[in-house]
Amino acid sequence: MSSEMEEWLCDSNDALSLSLIRAPEDKEALHGDERKTVAPFHPAFTYPIYGEQEKIFGYKGLEIRLSFASGSLKQMLDISYDSKLDSEATPADDVEGKLYQFIPPDYSKSSFSFEQTVDDDASNFKPLGEKIGSYARPSSSGTSRAKGKGKGKANGAAVELKEDDPNAVVYEMYKSTWNTTGFREYHRRMQLFILLFIEGGSYIQEDEDAWEFITLFEKRRRADTDLCTYHFVGYTSVYPFWCFPDQVRLRLSQFVILPPYQSQGHGSKLYNALYLHALSRKDVAELTVEDPAEAFEDLRDRCDLRYLVSKGILDDPGFSDGVGADVRGPRAKWEEKVRKEYKIAQRQFDRVLEMLLLRELDEKDPAKVKAFRLGVKARLYRFNYEMLSQMTLEERKDALAKTYESVVQDYRRILAQAFH
Numbered sequence: 001m002s003s004e005m006e007e008w009l010c011d012s013n014d015a016l017s018l019s020l021i022r023a024p025e026d027k028e029a030l031h032g033d034e035r036k037t038v039a040p041f042h043p044a045f046t047y048p049i050y051g052e053q054e055k056i057f058g059y060k061g062l063e064i065r066l067s068f069a070s071g072s073l074k075q076m077l078d079i080s081y082d083s084k085l086d087s088e089a090t091p092a093d094d095v096e097g098k099l100y101q102f103i104p105p106d107y108s109k110s111s112f113s114f115e116q117t118v119d120d121d122a123s124n125f126k127p128l129g130e131k132i133g134s135y136a137r138p139s140s141s142g143t144s145r146a147k148g149k150g151k152g153k154a155n156g157a158a159v160e161l162k163e164d165d166p167n168a169v170v171y172e173m174y175k176s177t178w179n180t181t182g183f184r185e186y187h188r189r190m191q192l193f194i195l196l197f198i199e200g201g202s203y204i205q206e207d208e209d210a211w212e213f214i215t216l217f218e219k220r221r222r223a224d225t226d227l228c229t230y231h232f233v234g235y236t237s238v239y240p241f242w243c244f245p246d247q248v249r250l251r252l253s254q255f256v257i258l259p260p261y262q263s264q265g266h267g268s269k270l271y272n273a274l275y276l277h278a279l280s281r282k283d284v285a286e287l288t289v290e291d292p293a294e295a296f297e298d299l300r301d302r303c304d305l306r307y308l309v310s311k312g313i314l315d316d317p318g319f320s321d322g323v324g325a326d327v328r329g330p331r332a333k334w335e336e337k338v339r340k341e342y343k344i345a346q347r348q349f350d351r352v353l354e355m356l357l358l359r360e361l362d363e364k365d366p367a368k369v370k371a372f373r374l375g376v377k378a379r380l381y382r383f384n385y386e387m388l389s390q391m392t393l394e395e396r397k398d399a400l401a402k403t404y405e406s407v408v409q410d411y412r413r414i415l416a417q418a419f420h
Contacts, residue, residue, distance in 0.1 A: 008058050008085050008092070012050040015062045017042055018196070020070040020260065021114075023122040025222060026229050032140030034169075037218070037231070037260040040065070043196035049098055058085040058092020064099070069118045070231040071125035071217075073189035075107040076114035102195060102203075104188045122229045127217050128183045129176030133273040134219075136161045136168040137264075170219040171233065171266065173273045177212055187213070190235060193256050199293065201254065204237065212238050212250075214277070216257075216270050233261045236274055240284075247285040250278050255296055267296075271303050278343055288345040302418040304344060304352045309419075313338065314360060323357060324371030324378075350379050355411045359419070377404055 017040040022030075027038050046054050056062060061082030068075055077096065085092045108114045138161055161168040176183040184206065194201040204211060216233040234257035240248035252274065257267045278287045289300060313319060316338070322331030339349040354376055362368050377400050381388060384403075388396050 005057075005090065008060065009055050010059060010062050012046040012054045012056050013043055015056060015059075016046055016064045016066065019065065019067045020231065020258070021067050021118050022070045022229070022231065023119050026122060026220065029220070029223060030140070034140045038070075039260065041259045045196060045199060045201075048195045048202070049102055050093070056093050056095060057090075059083070059095070062095070064095060066099075066103075067114065068189075068232075069114075069121045069125075071121045071229065072117075073186065073232055074114075074117050074121070075103060075189065076111065076117075077103075077107050077109060078111070103192055104185075122222075123227065125230055127172065127174045127215060127230055128186055129174035129180045129213075129215070131172055132175045132214065132277055133173040133269075134163065134170060135269055136163045136165065136170045138167050139169045171269065172217050172219050172230075173270065174215050174217070175212065175277065176215065178206065178209055183213070190215075190232065193234075193258065194254050197256050197259075198254065200291075204253065208239070210240050212240070214238075214270065214274050216266060216273075218261075232258070233266055234258055234270060236270055238274065238287075243285040247283055250284050250287045252287065252289045267299050268303050271299060272307070275303065275307070284343060285340075286343045286345050289348075298414060298417065300348070301352065301355070301414045304348065305355060305415070305418045308342065308352060308356065311342070314356065320357065320360070323368075324374035347383065351411075354379070354407075355415055358408065358411050359415050373404060376407065380404065380407070 019040045020038060022038055030038065050056055059081040061080075063078075063080050065078040065080075066075060067078070077099070079095055108117065163170045176186075178184055187206075191203055194203065213235055215235040218231040218233055219228055220231070221228050235254075236252060236256075237254040238250045238252050240250055243249040255267070255271070257270065275287060278284045289296070292300065318331075318334035318338070321334070335349070335353065339346065342349075344352070354372075357372055357375070361372050380400060380403055388399060391399060
């Protein structure tokens with residue numbers, strides 16, 4: 001493409017901006033960091049919509065503003081530009097037409113009607129499905145007062161309040177399925193976030209009836225009223241697969257927290273709600289994850305580590321018995337018993353258990369260090385058997401040694417995050 005034509009190219013990630021719109025009264029009530037929940041933000045990916053290069057041709061000064069009513073996620077699309085290429089030989093891209101393939105057709109182009117939608121949402125929108133969990137955090141307006149009372153932050157971690165605390169913002173989680181009245185339509189509005197924030201993300205098939213969803217909402221009581229407004233934070237989807245003989249294996253497929261709410265612990269809360277829900281169900285054998293991204297894998301590790309510690313696994317007599325032993329019979333039976341009790345997939349349980357063993361390891365004791373190393377290497381050998389079996393003995397030893405060092409280094413990083 002000539003340099004003259006390149007002047008008409010723009011980055012689709014930069015051109016597209018997203019906003020979660022609240023009613024004026026609710027927006028004015030936000031303070032400090034809370035205000036970023038209504039600030040525009042950009043997608044991480046747009047290649048599913050605008051192509052692998054994430055470029056849009058034919059415009060200068062292009063702005064694509066996609067606004068969402070913060071509760072119902074009803075949408076308004078506004079497209080503007082400084083100039084558009086007028087050429088039959090090299091026509092400008094159909095910006096709206098490409099986006100139209102991925103959003104519901106009932107989006108608004110009128111700011112007046114959209115403002116009315118947002119106002120109506122504040123009074124009428126309620127999350128769909130069955131409430132399965134909630135928690136509370138200090139509001140920015142109450143942070144200074146909360147800190148004076150020993151609330152707000154402790155060692156950098158968010159401290160929860162009681163939900164009836166006047167300084168609290170409440171977050172609630174709801175489970176839905178395709179059979180939940182109105183949820184199919186709601187899902188069509190929120191699924192766009194999967195394309196925009198999960199690399200390789202794609203829409204799920206609505207004709208697969210077994211899908212389950214957990215949505216997360218911020219709940220705020222409007223000042224001096226009994227009105228509670230709800231604002232979308234994120235969601236996860238899971239699919240149940242048959243597990244012999246009479247249970248299901250829940251596979252987590254999609255997981256997204258919107259950027260204005262990231263790095264605040266909401267992802268951990270959503271994952272924990274799903275995990276506790278799985279634990280409560282007799283029909284669920286285990287919770288698995290489909291091709292997790294690195295950031296999500298870290299989140300999952302931290303949550304699983306903290307949960308097992310909270311349940312007293314470190315005090316279990318079987319925790320360190322038989323580590324690194326040549327005969328794994330008794331040790332393997334204990335591991336399988338605990339794994340099934342907590343419904344954690346095999347590889348994930350192996351990794352989390354190794355992290356906890358490393359955390360408790362007396363590194364001044366050569367015998368214990370060797371036992372731990374042998375146990376980890378044995379697991380790595382079993383997991384990578386097909387590849388390692390094709391190597392010579394020396395190559396195999398070298399590969400296992402390097403992998404072990406890399407694994408231990410990563411374990412230390414995750415442990416530092418989980419128990420800082």
